[in-house]
Amino acid sequence: MKINLISDTVTKPTPEMLQAMFASEVGDDVFKHDPTINKLEAKVAAMFGKEAALFFPSGTMANQTAIKLHTQPGEQLICDKYAHIFNYEGGGVSFNSGVSCRLVDGHRGMMTAKQVEEAINPPDFYHSPLTTLVSIENTTNKGGGACWDFEELKRIKAVCNAHNLKYHLDGARLWNALVAKGETTKQYGDLFDTISVCLSKGLGCPVGSVLVGSNLDIQRAIRVRKLFGGGMRQAGYLAGAAIYALDNNIERLQEDHTKAKEIGEVLTNLDFVKSVEPIETNIIIFAIDETKITQEEFLEKLLKNNIEIIGMGQGKLRIVTHLDYTDSMHNSFLSILKHL
Helix, strand or coil: CCEECCCCCCCCCCHHHHHHHHCCCCCCHHHCCCHHHHHHHHHHHHHHCCCEEEEECCHHHHHHHHHHHHCCCCCEEEEECCCHHHHCCCCHHHHHHCCEEEEECCECCECCHHHHHHHCCCCCCCCCCCEEEEEEECCECCCCCECCCHHHHHHHHHHHHHCCCEEEEEECCHHHHHHHHCCCHHHHHHHCCEEEEECCCCCCCCCCEEEEECHHHHHHHHHHHHHCCCCCCCCHHHHHHHHHHHHHCCCCHHHHHHHHHHHHHHHHCCCCEEEECCCCCCEEEEEECCCCCCHHHHHHHHHHCCEECEEEECCEEEEECCCCCCHHHHHHHHHHHHCC
């Protein structure tokens, strides 16, 4: 039995999801003639209380499109130093939009309203880039699946309003945060100008993300998506998977969170594990004592037991629980860890 815990992107469609995909009515979405894509976009927009939504082949493209909407070349956005848009989107902020990132030294990928305010460049000081956007990531990937305090997000919104800044949410794992914190999509829709949500992580779809915003922003986003090469034809098969996932796979994320915490408890009791970061959702980041076992040796031992996780360098490793990580896999993994 192979156990793949490198990411929640490794999932495959369930038989029920495949059935929903095969049953989807499709058309040409480039002409906005795909009824299932249209249904998905309307559904997600309504969930967040937004005017419109747009389907994308990837979360990176959705985020990069949002940045393009809210900025002009030479301007600057504010994000945490751990932000996905800075670390893991191939330098797209500068390549696609000609924009720089002002990095904030937050805690586990989360910055405060005070830090955001301090990072804003004076708008009349033309020697520095004009600050026009604040970008948030919830949950934080590099921060170990940490969830933002919603009250802090509201305080950052107040800063954005005071300084005429746009506010974008990279909600790649927002579904996990909603389940963990008991929050709603509408709360987030009321707060942010644009939000990207991923369908191919915790919800188990094979492909796709959705960007929500105002009618004007989404009309402009269609043009940017075309420019980025993101227009797809009979994409309704993918939308069928997404609609099924939204209807069936959100609440079950709690199972992933519970398993992650149980893995964390076992890791904490291993003598060669130096530390385990707090676990709120489905991501476990831990550090090993390389005087006792090196990262390479530990990963190799797991591979010999058909278990794959990911190394992050500097003695840190990451485990991500997901839809395809079954109870039997979980019990087997815990047993192997205890007897490693």
